[in-house]
Structure formats: structure tokens, C-alpha cells
Amino acid sequence: MRVEPLAFAEEFEGLRLPAETVHHLRRVRRVRDGERFYVGDGEGRVVAAAFHGEELRALGEVISFRERPERIGVAMFMPSRERLSWAVQKLAELGVDDIYLLLAGHDRRQGALLSAAAVGRIERIVREASQQSERVFLPRVWPNLPAGEFITTRGGEIAILDPQGGVPSLERRIWLVGPESGRVDAGEDVPRYRVSSSILRVESAALVAGAFMCGLSERIVVSSSVVC
Secondary structure: OOOOOEEEOOEOOOOEOOHHHHHHHHHHOOOOOOOOEEEEOOEOEEEEEEEEOOEEEEOOOOEEOOOOOOOOEEEEEOOOHHHHHHHHHHHHHHOOOEEEEEEOOOOOOOOOOOOHHHHHHHHHHHHHHHHHOOOOEOOEEEEEEEHHHHHHHHHHHEEEEEEEEEOOOOOOOEEEEOOOOOOOOOOOOOOEEOOOOOOOOHHHHHHHHHHHHHHHHOOOOOHHHOOO
């Protein structure tokens, strides 16, 4: 079912939209009074609605979508601001459920934390990308995660991307993209997956990882067919 245009509510029960979303619908998408669009809560609930002057009215019953049985996530060491913004935008568009933003002293940012303003900006980018791609489930962004701690606590779910790795599969539900230094401190029990024989930039590798994961999850591709 198409839910287009889609807008995420500030308050779903009261059908209240953020001011910038109303501006986008009215001025950019040219949604007129009485014209149908969809309002979502970001957690799978959607309702058709229409503007009537300043009022927003529901046009039917709430529709509930079912989330995929198991979440998929991409973990990445953070590149510079614009490259990071591009990466999270594309991961949201593809359908990745969780985006983990890692930091370490040997990464490009030298372990510097994202500010609250930067985290807010990334969350807005993800929200807008999800609306544009008609995702009824908003992906979750996990910022400022110390890489060593993340790998230790989530090790049983993680695979590390490596040009010398094996055939990727969804036996591991979090695929980790290393920093530009190429150094990822992890034990030998963490598998390595190959999604390209080339050395990719962080944001390129994250995009390829997300595309592979979504393709496997949605059965667009099968594991035996993704050897590069």
C-alpha cells in the first residue's frame, strides 16, 4: 500500500504536525485543502488525512503496519559532517532499522562527540528521508557510542566488513564499517563479511552494507548470489 505523501506527526492522536512539516506539505508538495495525504507516528500507524483551512482532519481509520521480524542495523565510525549526513540519509531511505554511530580515538574525528545540535540535525535528516521514501517505521539513530564497548556488548550480533571477508548473511544483524584507518579492534570470533573487493570510503561502505542487508531481509537477493 502506498502512503504518499507521508508526514510524521508531532502528536499522532491529535493529528498535530510540526510547523516545518506543514510548510513542506503546503509550499513544496502543494497539498491543497481536501487533498489526501498520510500522517504516521513513526511506529507503524498511519491514517489518511486532509487539510481544511487551518484544521487537519482524519479521512478514515488508523492503519497498522507490521514491522519486519528482526531488525537490521549498520554501525559506522563517523566521517566528516556532510559525509555523515549523506550516509544516514541513504541508510534511512534504504530501510535500515538501526544506525549506530561509533567513535574511537583513532577515527577521523579522533573520538570527538557529536554535539546535541549535530545529533538533532541527523535525526531531522533521518525523519525527512523516511517521509520521502514512505517508511512508516522511523529508523533509530544511536549516536556517540564508544566503539570498544559497543563491540564487546553486541559482539554476538556483529559482523565486520572486510574486503578479504566471507559471503555476507543475516546470521549477524549488525554490520560494522571500520574507520578510515581501517583498524577495528575485535576478537577472532567476530565474522568478517565482504561486500566489495575494493577499499571503500566509510559512507560508501555503509551504503553498500545497507543495500545488501535490506536486499537479503526482503529476499530481493539470496546469500549465495552476493559474492563480489
